[in-house]
Amino acid sequence: MSDKHESLERASGKSVGLGDHAYTVLKEKLIRGSFRPGEKLTVRRVAQEFGLSSTPARDALNRLAIEHALVYAGPKTVIVPNLTLSQLREVTEMRLALEGLAAEKGATAISSDMIPALETIQNRINAALDRQAYAEALWANKEFHFFFYERSNMPILVATIEQLWLRIGATFNDLYPAFAISRSGVSNHCAAIEGLRHGDPHEVRAAIETDIRNGYRQLRHVLSERFLEK
Amino acid sequence: MSDKHESLERASGKSVGLGDHAYTVLKEKLIRGSFRPGEKLTVRRVAQEFGLSSTPARDALNRLAIEHALVYAGPKTVIVPNLTLSQLREVTEMRLALEGLAAEKGATAISSDMIPALETIQNRINAALDRQAYAEALWANKEFHFFFYERSNMPILVATIEQLWLRIGATFNDLYPAFAISRSGVSNHCAAIEGLRHGDPHEVRAAIETDIRNGYRQLRHVLSERFLEK
DNA sequence: TTTTCGATTTTGACGCAACAAAAAAATCGA
């Protein structure tokens, strides 16, 4: 993945700077849920951790903040975002529109001989769930979704979707383990594969949309409970 | 508009830095088409132009590049983006999904007593077209669209749509004056207002979508001609 | 005339230090 990222950078013409490494690592940690929502990240800490001076470290944090992978809590403090209910709802509606489109486009470009690869990913999700390795299940789940999206031949769309996942990533990882991932996602994924077999992009789109909606309902449930606690 | 931007910054907690002014001005110039696609922007030029040192100037350019308002042409050169046909198509499909959603949501929040304000904007578009002041017509056209979007109560969605407009802004401004804006957009806008009168968000959405599609066809036409020239 | 190669100039990235502002800690008073 990081190599793909680099090649993307190169394609866009940007040479690899020192801070890019910090950016990549931080971004991956954010998606994987290595940071807790609300955690503060400072320039000097990043600089020391990666052995850089302040300029490239600040660049990395700035970039993440601009992409909303981090947010400003005060004039001088960037933290890992903590989604509100209304933000979660909004992101979900955008995901339905964007990922529905990407799934449908991607489905038209996926031939039947690529289905085994998808099933392999799904098996990894199931295995991870059995081991209660939720972080890994979430990661494989991302791979499953983007297997469709990345074949849509719409790089801008994929990048935009990735930004949405980045926004909700930390909260997602923080919330799900507590509640455990329901198996409802499994049947939606199977329905998507089934749609692929039928050569019906609409069916794939509907399955992915249902998957997003189901995930939303669970997340909303956990999130609203947590709000009540406070 | 710039005040609204500032308040947005403040709401998100970020204190105003020196480079923010350069960022805001550059961004507005980009949307208004003051730069030609392909034009190169350098750190030192921006620094001198705004009376800053290189660091905040570089920050401003970096931010614009991250938001894709500028793109990398080489490892050390950022330029005003020049859309390809496939990028235009992709952005259009995303606009249909996102702005369709925003228009529908916004329409449900617009009461009938706000229709006159919309008609005022439409009149400004017509007047600008009569005077062949295309840049101004384009600007008013943006206001018309975002009149709906901004009332959707979905700030993340609106920001994402704005980024898409920023991507195509320079090319848009560069292409349209040559061809003149067709009046087809006018009828679509009227249809949107009509939908508002009927209290039918779906009708509004359909009208906006048709407007986007019409604009796309014209832009594609001009753009493909220009490709042949080269 | 076109292309290729090399020298010159320009440019962005980075490190570092100084500064101002915000956050955190400690102190004091009730």
Added chain:
DNA sequence: TCGATTTTTTTGTTGCGTCAAAATCGAAAA
């Protein structure tokens, strides 16, 4: 013990010099 206020520390931003790399221009060769 709690809250407000002052002191201390931490932190982001900025300015500027340096350096390596890329872009540009020109000359020479095909």
